[in-house]
Amino acid sequence: MADAEECRRALEQLSHNLARSTGSVRKAAELDRSLSCRITDLDLTFTGRLSDGSIRDLREAPGAPAAKADIRLTMSSDDLVALVGGKLNFAAAWAGGRVRLEAGFRDLLRLRTLL
Template sequence: MTSVEDCRAAIGKVSDRILQTDEADRRKHLVERSVSVTVRDLDTVFDMRLTANGLEDVTSRALGSAGPKAQVGITVSADDLVDLAEDRLDFAKAMFSGRVKLDASFGDLMRLRKLL
């Protein structure tokens, strides 16, 4: 079973992948946003900031506890989060099949698709 620590490591891998993107592309397509990743099966929410320097200030809290309202919200299972980070699951396919729920503005979706 995937743990909270595994999910935190997966978020770190996604951050590393963002940093592997050309810096000019990151600055062009990335606008700083607050992000929350809700991991349903672990009753955990990870709050963070998406910046040109990757995912920063990652914290976790129990699902249902008060937290900041994120500009981009992602809901996913722990296993799917790890699979996304490991490139074993395509984000778009996971989103359209209902395995990943994304709550973001249309503009944010267009910018994020360039990086994901």
Template sequence: MASVEECRAALVKLVAQFDEIDAEDRAKHVVERTVSCRVSDLDVTFHGRLHHGGLEPFGETPPQDGQPADVKLTLISDDLVALVNGELDLARALLGGRIKIDASLGDLLRLRRLL
């Protein structure tokens, strides 16, 4: 089991990877969305925001508006670290039930193009 610190580091890396995506591609496929990443084995949820400028750093404090996230990911700590490090294929993890994503179909299709 990865630690909370390792999960934080993985999310920092994810934000950096997202920043490397071409700005035109982001502009075509990104719609502003709030994102939550629940790490079930650590019982911690990280919150972030996706927008045309990129992916904001994740934090553990929920948004002040109290609204649920538009895109919700649920996974275990080891899978989060493996996914960000490129050791776990997102499609296989989804099909195998290792990662759960609660989002609209449109959001899923947009995310697929960016990941």
């Protein structure tokens, strides 16, 4: 099981990857939305804002998110690290129930480019 610091580093790496992206991936990442990533096995939630192609104001809090974010991810710590590290395919993890993504319909359509 990955720890909270490894999860934070994975989310920071994801932010870095999004900021370096180009083309349709970059366009999809340029949303301005609140974001939460619930880590079930650690019972904590990271929150931030997806803005200008990166994750900003990343914060960590114990338990479930205090407020409903526009884009909500739920997964285990190991799955987060594996996804960002390229060892786990998002579509397969989502289809298999290992990762949950919740967002508005328009955001889901736009985010599919990232998946």
